[in-house]
Structure formats: structure tokens, C-alpha cells
Amino acid sequence: MKKPLNQNLVSVLRTASNFSRQNTPSHFHLIQQLRNCKDSSSAKSIHAVLIKPGFLYDTFTANHLISCYVRLRRIDSAGQVFDEMSEPNVVSWTSLISGYVNTGHPRMALWLFGRMPECSVLPNEFTFSTVINACSILSDLKNGRKIHAHVEILGLQSNLVVCSSLVDMYGKCNDVDGAQRVFDLMGCRNVVSWTSIIAAYSQNGRGQEALQLFREFNRAMLERPNHFMLASVINACASLGRLVSGKVAHGAVIRQCYDLNDVIASAMVDMYAKCGCVEYSDKVFRRIPNPSVIPYTSMIVAAAKYGLGKVSLQLFEEMIDRRIKPNDVTFVGVLHACSHSGLVDEGLQHFESMYEKHGISPNAKHHxxxxxxxxxxxxxxxxxxxxxxxxxxxxxxxxxxxxxxxASRLHGRVDIAVEASRRLIDSNQQVSGAYVMLSNAYALSGEWETAHGLRSEMKRTGVRKEPGCSWVEIKDLNYVFYAGDLSSCARRSEVVTLLRELEGKMKQRGYVGGSMGLVFVDVEEEAKEEIVGLHSERLALGFALLSIPKGVTIRIMKNLRMCRDCHEAFKLISDIVEREFVVRDVNRFHHFRSGSCTCRDFW
DNA sequence: TTAGGGTTAG
Structure with a gap:
């Protein structure tokens, strides 16, 4: 990598360089030009000028050239200058390492960092924050921890930037406790360190704690939350499906004039969709002056969640017409939209076009x-x-x-269900879910004994399924219901009575649903009820029906896997109980929300 | 002359 230079020659050239630097006014000028340089061809010209008088033998000047190339994302040119340096210092190393991180080569950055000791260059706080960032990008907890140890050994653990990077790294590596430990030990914190810890919780599905930390920040700090922090807070509201908090965050965004910011707007599009208000997602999206691929993708995904596959595809066409390049996530959204709207031919066409037209190789998620x-x-x-x-x-x-x-459970293909479950169980992945789904597939095809046998096997082998839950947000209160657990159900006897009445009326009207429907069609027999249990969304639905006055729109967010089965059931229920239902899908969210979400606080 | 935080996915 490094060519050894004759030391005498280096010394002569360095003297010449110093002489020139001291006596040539253009040297200072050239460094100024490097600082302001905006394009590669200018950088190359300045580079050529710097070579002749031997200015590049001066580390300070060469470092400027490296950082100029790094800023222009010309990592090869930066590397070439670095390789030709006789004595690169910590700044040269850090600049190049940061160049590799910023151009999407974090592994190369870590490799380079590993070469520093053999060249006897000690990393500084700048180097550490850069390589910790590389570990964050790679979610590389093992190397992240090693580098953390190195930070402690060198006594850099009180540096604010290094610690913020560490908090971020632990968060990105899904070690929230690690992030919290670093945060707790920080003697001094600022809006960045607070954002890192809030994001660590928010990105790891711990929205409640993220919002609690946001409240603490507002109490403890004089600084105002900026758009980075608000994006994380909105993300936390989205993960909780907490519309009221999301609107409060939206209010803060508007007050600070961040509402047209591309990234913030993307987070809000996503948040409103996850909170059951896709029409708000659309309003936020349409206000973005020049949406990039991310807000487009957020909106495509939002429409897909609501079964609006055609809208998703129109948005996709619109972004292509505007010459916005889709990415792999966009295609997950497009394929998801086709899948959930029964647009199979369109979906397969888009799948084929991914590589052919857009150069994106399908990954396991697309498959x-x-x-x-x-x-x-x-x-x-x-x-x-x-x-x-x-x-x-x-x-x-x-x-x-x-x-x-x-899918095989849905279509009663027990043969494929058995194969799929076995593969999951054998590979020790999603074991409890596989047992339950296979048991349900057997139950659906009438093989109750086998279904029972599987449940017994689960008990015998100690496989426990975390019970699913649904929740209802009525006004500002959340009510949580666990699958098959009547004891957790508020007003349980009233709820069960209401659901049974509802089931009876629906049967009279000729509704025939599967066992995954929201009514008790298939749970008349004790044995069946024991296996299928009471779905949490049924309990939540019953509670919502009891709690919300007539004439109020109830938004029901549910998993689209069951949507086709349930959509018709909901229409019938609306008719029977004389209340209007709006069926919406939010993956893994089962909400029944009162009409308050149609208020126009911010519009 | 070198460093940190935010958005979209099943």
C-alpha cells in the first residue's frame, strides 16, 4: 500500500516544500481553493498544481487534498494521495477512514483502522467517532464493543461526540441497555446525545420509553428539540400507534417550521398511516415541495397497508415519471401493495422489472x-x-x-403447512409461532386430535407462545386485551354476551366465516374454543362496541392477512349495531379508535 | 486539516 521513499529525498523535498510554502503566496491560496472546491475537475487541477513545487510532501497540505477528495466523494483519489504520503498523521488516516464510511464502505474503514497500530499512529477522538459510526452502519456489536474498550483505555470516555456515537452504535446494534449504560455515565449531554438515546429506544420498538426520555429532555435541557430529535419522536409515536402524541409532535414540527422537511415529512406520513389516518399521510405527503425516494416510499407503503394497491402503483409511476430512482425498499412497498390487493400479474411484472429496468437485485424480502x-x-x-x-x-x-x-393455513393446505412448520422448528426459528399456526391449520381442516397433540407437545417441550394482544385507544386511554385471556378483559361478561348476540344475528343473515373471523362461528364446542381461544381483536371489538356511542366512526386497524375474511363481517357488524366502521390495516396493530381522530387540530 | 443524532420494509 505504501511506497517507501528515500528519506534523504523526502528531507530535501520537504525543505523545498517549506521554502515554497513560506515564500510562495499561492500556497495559502491553493489550500483556500481546496477548501472551497466544489467539483472533481477543479480538485484535479489544484492537485496537479500542488505536485510541481512538492507541496504534497507537506502533510498538512496533503491532508487538505485528501479531505477535499473525501468531501467530493472521490475516495480513490483520496486513497491515492494517502498512499503517496511519506508520513500520514492521524488526520490523514481519519479523513480517509471517514471517506470510506461516507461512501458506503464501512468494512474498508474498519480494516484501515486496524492498520493504524502497525504504522504507529494513535487514533484520536475523531477517529473513534468515525469508526464507531462504521460499526453502527454494519450493526457490528462485536467490533463496536472492542472499540468501546479501546476508547476507555485511551481515556476518551468523557468526549461528548465519542459517547454520542457509542450510544447510537449500541442502539443500532439492538443493545438498548448498552446504549443506556453509556448515556447514564455521560457527564455532559447535549441535544445529539439525547437524540441518540431516544432513537435507540424508538428504533428498538420501545416507543413508550422513547417518549418518556423526550419528556425528560424537555424538562432537563434548555435546548429545544431539533428536527433530528422530532423525527425519532414521531417514529416512536408511529411504533406505538399513538395518534394523540403524534399530533402533538406534528404541532412542534409546524411551530419550528420543519413540516416541509423531506425526512420529517416521511416520518409523519408513516406515523399517520400507522395511526389509522392515511388521509393525513396523504396531506402531509402532498405538501412536500420535491419529495425524494423516501417520502414516496413511505406513501407507497402507507397506501399498501390500507389495501389501496392501485394508489401505491400510481404513486410508483408518478415517481418514475419525475425521474426519482426507486430503491430496494420502494420495491418491497410496491410488491407488498400488489400482494395485499390481489394484483398478482402487476406484482410479478414489477418484480421482473426490478433488475431489468432499475438495476436492483431482488433480495430475500422481495422473494x-x-x-x-x-x-x-x-x-x-x-x-x-x-x-x-x-x-x-x-x-x-x-x-x-x-x-x-x-398462506397454507389460510387455504387449508395442511401438507405445505407441515413442511413449512417443520423447517421453522428444525431451524429453531419462530418455533412457538410455527407450532401454533400448524395446530390452527390442523384445526381448520378438522383434524382436532392432531391439533390437540401439537398443543400437548408444546407443553411437554416447554415451548411457550407469547400471547398476542390487541388494544383499543378510546379518548386518551389504552385498553389492552390478550388472546384467550378473559381475565384481562374489562367488562368481560358484557363483552362476551354482546359478541355472542352479534354472532347469532350474523348467522341469521347467512354470514359464514372461517375460524379467524371476528365472530364465534367455529368456537361452539369446548374443544375448539380451547384451541382457537378468544382472539384478542374480538375482545377489543366487543369492548369498543360497548364503550363508544352510536353514530361515531370507529376506525379498526387490523392485520390484512385476515382482511378478506373480515371485511365482509365488518360490513355486517356495522349494519347490525348501527355504527359506521372504517376498516383499515396496520400490520400488527389492532386499534379501535374513537371519532376524535377526525378532529382538525392542525389542518 | 479529521468526528456524532433523524425517515421508508415482511
């Missing part, structure tokens, strides 16, 4: 969408063949087989 798309529409054999051909990391493969298992 999972296709398995889902085929499986949902009953093309189980094709979905099964595709699933077998996918080679990916164990957790990604588990997603594929979990998806296929869900």
Missing part, C-alpha cells in the same frame, strides 16, 4: 413478498417451489417459510 402474493391467491404450489429455491440467512428464510405457513 418473501412474491411467496406471499402467490400464497394469498391460492397458488400454493408455485409459492412452495419458490420458497424452496430461496437461499438466505436463517432469519430471512424463516420469514419466507412463515409467510408460506400462513
Amino acid at each position: 418473501t413478498c412474491i411467496v406471499d402474493m402467490l400464497g394469498r391467491t391460492g397458488r400454493l404450489n408455485e409459492a412452495y417451489e419458490l420458497a424452496k429455491s430461496i437461499q438466505a440467512e436463517p432469519n430471512q428464510e424463516a420469514l419466507v417459510w412463515g409467510t408460506l405457513l400462513s
Whole structure:
């Protein structure tokens, strides 16, 4: 990598360089030009001028040239200057390492960092924050911890920037406790360190604690939250499905004039969709002056969640017409939209165009969408063949087989359900979920004994399924209901009586639903009820029906996997109880919200 | 002359 230079020659050239630096006014000028340089061709010209008088033998000047190339993302040129330096110092190393991080080569950055000791250059706080950032990008906890130890050894643990990077790194590596430990030990904190810890909780599904920290920040600090922090707070509200808090955060965004910011707007599009108000998502999206790929993707995904597949595809066409390049996440959204709206042909066409037209190689997530798309529409054999051909990391493969298992249960294909479950159980992935779904698949096909046998096997082998839960937000209060657990159900006897009445009326009207429907169609027998249990969304629905006055719109967010089965049921329920229902899908969220979400606080 | 935090995915 480094060419050894004759030391005498270096000394002569360095003297010449110093002489020139002291006596040539243009040297200072050239450094100023490097600082202000905006394009690669100018950088190359300045580079050529610097070579002749030997200015590049001066480390300070060469460092300026490296950082100029790094700023212009010309990492090869930066590396070339670095390689030709006789004595790169910590600034040269850090500049190049940061160049690799910023151009998407964090592994190369870590490799370079590992070479510093053999060149006897000691990393400083700038180097550490850069390489910690590389670990964050890679979610590399092992190296992150090693570097953290190095930070402690060198006594840099009180540096604000290094600590903020560490908090961020632990958060990105899903070690929230690690992030909290570093944060707790910080003697001095600022808005960045607070943002890092809030993001650590928010990005790891701990929205409640993220919002609590945000409240603490507002109490403890004089600084105001900036757009970075607000983006994390909005994300926390989205993950909680907490519309009221989301609107409060939106208010803060408007007051500080961040509402047209591309990233903030993307977070709000996502938040409103996850909180059941896709019309607000659309309003936020349409106000963005020049939306980039991310708000477009957020909006495509938002529409997809609500079963508005055609809208998602129109948005996709719109972004292509505006020459905005889609990314891999955009295609997950597009394929998801096609899958959930039964647009199989369109979905397959988009899948094929991914690489051919847009140069994006499909990954396991895209394949999972296709398995889902085929499986949902009953093309189980094709979905099964595709699933077998996918080679990916164990957790990604588990997603594929979990998806296929869900589809095979939906269509009563016990043979494929057995195969998918076995693969999940054998690979030790999603084991409890696989047992439950397989048991339900057997129950659905009438094989109650086998279903019971599987439940017994679960008990015997100590496999426990975390019970699913649904919750209802009425006014500002949350009510949580656990699957099959009547004791956790507020007003339980009233709720069960109401649901049974509802079921009776629906039967009279000829509704025939599967066991996953919201009414007790298939749970008349004790044995069946024991297996299927009371779905938490049924309990939540019953509670909402009792609690919300007539004439109020109730928004019901539910998992679209059950949407087709339930959509008709909801229409009937609306008719029977004389209340209007709006059925919306939010993955894994089961909300019944009062009409208050239609208020126009911010519009 | 070198450093930190935010958004979209099943």
C-alpha cells in the first residue's frame, strides 16, 4: 500500500516544500481553493498544481487534498494521495477512514483502522467517532464493543461526540441497555446525545420509553428539540400507534417550521398511516415541495397497508415519471401493495422489472413478498417451489417459510403447512409461532386430535407462545386485551354476551366465516374454543362496541392477512349495531379508535 | 486539516 521513499529525498523535498510554502503566496491560496472546491475537475487541477513545487510532501497540505477528495466523494483519489504520503498523521488516516464510511464502505474503514497500530499512529477522538459510526452502519456489536474498550483505555470516555456515537452504535446494534449504560455515565449531554438515546429506544420498538426520555429532555435541557430529535419522536409515536402524541409532535414540527422537511415529512406520513389516518399521510405527503425516494416510499407503503394497491402503483409511476430512482425498499412497498390487493400479474411484472429496468437485485424480502402474493391467491404450489429455491440467512428464510405457513393455513393446505412448520422448528426459528399456526391449520381442516397433540407437545417441550394482544385507544386511554385471556378483559361478561348476540344475528343473515373471523362461528364446542381461544381483536371489538356511542366512526386497524375474511363481517357488524366502521390495516396493530381522530387540530 | 443524532420494509 505504501511506497517507501528515500528519506534523504523526502528531507530535501520537504525543505523545498517549506521554502515554497513560506515564500510562495499561492500556497495559502491553493489550500483556500481546496477548501472551497466544489467539483472533481477543479480538485484535479489544484492537485496537479500542488505536485510541481512538492507541496504534497507537506502533510498538512496533503491532508487538505485528501479531505477535499473525501468531501467530493472521490475516495480513490483520496486513497491515492494517502498512499503517496511519506508520513500520514492521524488526520490523514481519519479523513480517509471517514471517506470510506461516507461512501458506503464501512468494512474498508474498519480494516484501515486496524492498520493504524502497525504504522504507529494513535487514533484520536475523531477517529473513534468515525469508526464507531462504521460499526453502527454494519450493526457490528462485536467490533463496536472492542472499540468501546479501546476508547476507555485511551481515556476518551468523557468526549461528548465519542459517547454520542457509542450510544447510537449500541442502539443500532439492538443493545438498548448498552446504549443506556453509556448515556447514564455521560457527564455532559447535549441535544445529539439525547437524540441518540431516544432513537435507540424508538428504533428498538420501545416507543413508550422513547417518549418518556423526550419528556425528560424537555424538562432537563434548555435546548429545544431539533428536527433530528422530532423525527425519532414521531417514529416512536408511529411504533406505538399513538395518534394523540403524534399530533402533538406534528404541532412542534409546524411551530419550528420543519413540516416541509423531506425526512420529517416521511416520518409523519408513516406515523399517520400507522395511526389509522392515511388521509393525513396523504396531506402531509402532498405538501412536500420535491419529495425524494423516501417520502414516496413511505406513501407507497402507507397506501399498501390500507389495501389501496392501485394508489401505491400510481404513486410508483408518478415517481418514475419525475425521474426519482426507486430503491430496494420502494420495491418491497410496491410488491407488498400488489400482494395485499390481489394484483398478482402487476406484482410479478414489477418484480421482473426490478433488475431489468432499475438495476436492483431482488433480495430475500422481495422473494418473501412474491411467496406471499402467490400464497394469498391460492397458488400454493408455485409459492412452495419458490420458497424452496430461496437461499438466505436463517432469519430471512424463516420469514419466507412463515409467510408460506400462513398462506397454507389460510387455504387449508395442511401438507405445505407441515413442511413449512417443520423447517421453522428444525431451524429453531419462530418455533412457538410455527407450532401454533400448524395446530390452527390442523384445526381448520378438522383434524382436532392432531391439533390437540401439537398443543400437548408444546407443553411437554416447554415451548411457550407469547400471547398476542390487541388494544383499543378510546379518548386518551389504552385498553389492552390478550388472546384467550378473559381475565384481562374489562367488562368481560358484557363483552362476551354482546359478541355472542352479534354472532347469532350474523348467522341469521347467512354470514359464514372461517375460524379467524371476528365472530364465534367455529368456537361452539369446548374443544375448539380451547384451541382457537378468544382472539384478542374480538375482545377489543366487543369492548369498543360497548364503550363508544352510536353514530361515531370507529376506525379498526387490523392485520390484512385476515382482511378478506373480515371485511365482509365488518360490513355486517356495522349494519347490525348501527355504527359506521372504517376498516383499515396496520400490520400488527389492532386499534379501535374513537371519532376524535377526525378532529382538525392542525389542518 | 479529521468526528456524532433523524425517515421508508415482511
